[in-house]
Each structure stands twice: as C-alpha cells, then as structure tokens.
Amino acid sequence: MKKIKTHSNTKVESKQILLCNTNRNSKDFLNSIKFRLNGNYKKVPNYLIEKSGKINNLNKEDVTPYFLDGYTNKGVVVVCLENVGWLKRRSVDGKFVDWLGDIYNNKVHEKKWRGKHFWDIYTNKQMESTLKLVKDICKKQNIKVIYNGRGHDWSSSGLRKRIK
Numbered sequence: 001m002k003k004i005k006t007h008s009n010t011k012v013e014s015k016q017i018l019l020c021n022t023n024r025n026s027k028d029f030l031n032s033i034k035f036r037l038n039g040n041y042k043k044v045p046n047y048l049i050e051k052s053g054k055i056n057n058l059n060k061e062d063v064t065p066y067f068l069d070g071y072t073n074k075g076v077v078v079v080c081l082e083n084v085g086w087l088k089r090r091s092v093d094g095k096f097v098d099w100l101g102d103i104y105n106n107k108v109h110e111k112k113w114r115g116k117h118f119w120d121i122y123t124n125k126q127m128e129s130t131l132k133l134v135k136d137i138c139k140k141q142n143i144k145v146i147y148n149g150r151g152h153d154w155s156s157s158g159l160r161k162r163i164k
Helices: 026-039 124-141 159-163
Strands: 016-021 047-049 055-057 076-081 086-089 108-113 116-120
Touching: 016 124, 026 047, 047 124, 076 124
Parallel strands: 016 076, 047 076
Antiparallel strands: 047 055, 086 116, 108 116
C-alpha cells in the first residue's frame, strides 16, 4: 500500500477512541483519501480495519480537528471499519445496492433502524481485530475504558460485550 499524505505532525495524548465506518469498501475508501482534493484531504483516520480483519495504520497524528468539526478537545484516536452501511433492494431485479448504487453480493443484516431496513454486516474477524486494537490503544495510551457507546448502534455489533 502506498503511503497516504497526511496533515501536520501533531502529537497529543489520546483520551478517546472513535469507531466509525467507511461507507464503502476499503479499496474505494483508500482511493478516495488518496485522490480527494488533489491528495490534500485531511479526514484520514488513524486506523482502518478491513472485513478480513487486517488493521491498516494510516495516520500516527492527532486527527481530532479533522474528524470532529468544532471539537476543541484533542486526542481522539479514529478507527474506521470497512462497511458500506445501509442497503436498499432494487425493485427492478431485487438485488441489494449500497448508497452509491453498487450491487452488494454479501450477507445482508435485516433490522429496521434510522428509517432503513437492510445493512452491511461487520465480520467476526473485524470485531476480533477491533477488540485487540482498542485494548492495545487503551493500554498504550493509558485510556480508562468506559463502556459508553454513542451515536450508532454499537451494542448490536457485539463489540460492547466483547470489551467487558
């Protein structure tokens, strides 16, 4: 994998871990980072965890101001998991497509949430890698673990049960 151009080299003591998803497959996500804004895109996460469980370290810098506009506290480690998010069924042929209209050929998770019914799933390998990475970051950065999921429905991923 080619080195991704990142922003200023700011080192800050980490205090939080933000889990998010890519909303596309990992290859397209990495290409979007590489080519968006002529290679000057700053919203580069610290880590990307692929469906295979592979952990990519993309950024060793503090990315807090780029991911969380207006967030004044620094020190958030951003971990993105490969996942295309919500899916819809095409009426023409019944196939599932992602938000870009690309055909989705994997297992679909069916759950009504946030006005959508069909979702891409996180793999067991991703959950295992995420758990390992979160534990490593917490130990290395001396982050007190507080089981306080916010935003997306993180408890349904099973990660909350695995961390405890």
